[in-house]
Amino acid sequence: MTASTSLPLPQANWSWFLDLDGTILDIAATPTAVVVPEGLVATLSALRSAAHGALAVVSGRPVQQVRSLLEPLRPAAAGLHGLELVTPDGLRHGAKKPLPPVGNLRRNLQETVSVIPGVEFENKGATLAIHYRQVPEAAPQLRRLVKIAVAKSRGFEMLEGKMVFEIRPTGIHKGTAIREFMSIAPFCGRVPVFAGDDQTDEDAFQVVAEAGGITLHVGENDDTTAEWRIESPAALRLWLAEAAEALKRRM
Numbered sequence: 001m002t003a004s005t006s007l008p009l010p011q012a013n014w015s016w017f018l019d020l021d022g023t024i025l026d027i028a029a030t031p032t033a034v035v036v037p038e039g040l041v042a043t044l045s046a047l048r049s050a051a052h053g054a055l056a057v058v059s060g061r062p063v064q065q066v067r068s069l070l071e072p073l074r075p076a077a078a079g080l081h082g083l084e085l086v087t088p089d090g091l092r093h094g095a096k097k098p099l100p101p102v103g104n105l106r107r108n109l110q111e112t113v114s115v116i117p118g119v120e121f122e123n124k125g126a127t128l129a130i131h132y133r134q135v136p137e138a139a140p141q142l143r144r145l146v147k148i149a150v151a152k153s154r155g156f157e158m159l160e161g162k163m164v165f166e167i168r169p170t171g172i173h174k175g176t177a178i179r180e181f182m183s184i185a186p187f188c189g190r191v192p193v194f195a196g197d198d199q200t201d202e203d204a205f206q207v208v209a210e211a212g213g214i215t216l217h218v219g220e221n222d223d224t225t226a227e228w229r230i231e232s233p234a235a236l237r238l239w240l241a242e243a244a245e246a247l248k249r250r251m
């Protein structure tokens with residue numbers, strides 16, 4: 001069985017950028033309930049070797065969470081939609097420009113959404129997420145409340161993900177993180193490939209497309225600018241495993 005016949009043939013000169021939730025991991029009922037399937041870390045490790053280290057995870061989660069989920073891989077990673085960056089040598093980079101203070105907005109939103117049972121408020125530090133997977137019917141009310149609170153704050157924007165409203169500083173996103181990775185070794189001079197599943201990945205698709213790279217959307221959603229489609233995280237994992245194998249054979 002092959003992952004897909006309608007995907008590009010993996011090349012040795014690619015830089016691999018992978019979103020985590022909904023892309024290489026199946027989405028779970030809550031962010032803490034995700035399961036890292038057996039073999040995934042080995043696949044990523046093999047792929048990273050075949051790409052001479054050019055592999056990074058690009059997630060909305062904090063980098064520390066990404067790395068602890070994928071122990072013992074310790075991948076290069078961008079966290080909080082690009083606010084945090086850890087290079088392959090393990091060096092940590094914060095945001096390049098001062099971040100707007102999030103305190104008031106956080107308090108405001110936490111209080112506002114606490115009246116809706118089943119909504120999970122996630123404080124990620126410089127960014128926030130409001131999950132409503134347990135109460136999808138609350139989406140319209142929540143959307144309205146979150147929009148009002150975000151509009152009143154300066155320097156933040158709301159993005160709709162899958163059963164989640166993400167609130168992040170404006171102008172920093174997964175695309176800016178990939179651009180930063182592409183300016184340093186071992187990523188620079190390679191062709192970027194980015195796989196993602198969500199609205200928050202569209203900025204990255206745009207940056208990668210502009211750089212002449214490969215954009216790959218995971219899942220059913222048709223509302224994407226990505227060039228290539230793959231139906232599920234499981235299918236993507238299979239394709240990545242096959243890519244690692246094929247590239248190793250050609251080394």
Ligand SMILES: [Mg+2]
Binds near residue numbers: 019196
């Ligand atoms: Mg995702």
